[in-house]
Amino acid sequence: MDDIIDLLKDYNERVSLKAIETLNLILEKGELNEKDYEKVTDALMEIVKKGMPILSEYAAEGLGEIGAKALKAVRKLIGWLFNLIRSSEDRQVQSAAIAALTEIAYRTEDKTVFNEIFDKMTDLLGHLDPYIQERALSSIDRLTGRAELLTKRNKIKALQKIKEISGNVRTASKANLIMEKLEKLTGEEEILTIEDVRKKLEIAEYGPEDVEKLLDSGKADVVAELAKMDPIVVSKVIELLESEDPTRRADALWVISKIVSVLTPTDAYSILPVLGEFLKSRNPWIRKTAAETMAEIYVLYPGTAQFFTSLLNVLLSSGKPTDTEGALELIYALQKKLLDPEFSKATIRVLVDLIKRKETRGVALKFIAREAQELINMDYEALTTLKKAFKEVYGDEGGKYDNLVGAIIDVVDDLLKLKSQSS
Incomplete structure (x- = not known):
């Protein structure tokens, strides 16, 4: 030793x-x-x-x-x-x-230990740092899977604390999902519906050996619930991420995307290379789901930063359309999670570079147009930088992308006017 x-x-x-x-x-x-x-x-x-x-x-x-x-x-x-x-x-x-x-x-298995940690974790929801709030929220999400150990006092306390931060853009989606679970738990004896009982009984019928059978039956949601309770199921689903059957791989990806909060560091690090490969998929849903799952993992385990940096460098430098689109999916997913001004500036630099490079321009412009709603979250300086890049390529390649570039410039102009008026 x-x-x-x-x-x-x-x-x-x-x-x-x-x-x-x-x-x-x-x-x-x-x-x-x-x-x-x-x-x-x-x-x-x-x-x-x-x-x-x-x-x-x-x-x-x-x-x-x-x-x-x-x-x-x-x-x-x-x-x-x-x-x-x-x-x-x-x-x-x-x-x-x-x-x-x-x-x-x-x-x-000690109820006192469990509730002491849960209690203090809910206190962290009041931390001044939004990052700590989000990490605490992810922890609480995972711990609600051990509802049999949770005291009613802690259920009610967590519900009240989470309601206080549910208006925060960064945490709203996850907070609302956890509140839904806690509301059921706090009044479970009174409000348990027939559907709830049916689902609980259905989940109780299955074990790790039934994972593939459940996926074949279209019951990926049951597999996700099982995985939240049993690490052996998590391991089985992780194995299926590398199945030779593309449908099975897609099912496994869906389940993983729903259980990120229960992944251990070992689990998370082991699946990152596979998720990185999914970013290159021609299937838009696979790319987007892989990117969002990876962003969740990054928030949970920031030690993965080196992997993300290396992966993005490879994808952005290859010039292949699917690689470029996968990189953009990941960058946008990370930006939504991090809300970090420095990361946002780096994103603008990447977008400008992709727009200027002929081999990546088309993919970058189409992606920006598709995700145009994200432009509203950019500040005045970022929008001005992007507008300059768009204008520089307008008319290039025989006007190949002029209609698209012109439409995006119009949107950017409207946003710049709005931001000028509100400042």
């Missing part, structure tokens, strides 16, 4: 990652003595504290396993992790701490 812990400090990140994966496997499969639990806990906590990309997220998974099994260590862990969220300004650290707390609560 000491040798594995020493490898966590290796200068080679791959060696450190392999050591964490080994520790996580040991923690999952076996029981350690109290002294070893303490050693492993301290080592993994140190990695989370440093906010090391990728490593901290895998360390969070290990801490979740420890918290669920070693009840003597869990109190120290919970307090330390929540303090870390409040005291750190590093989002990688904060994200890893929230991930660890979520894993502890989701894996524990």
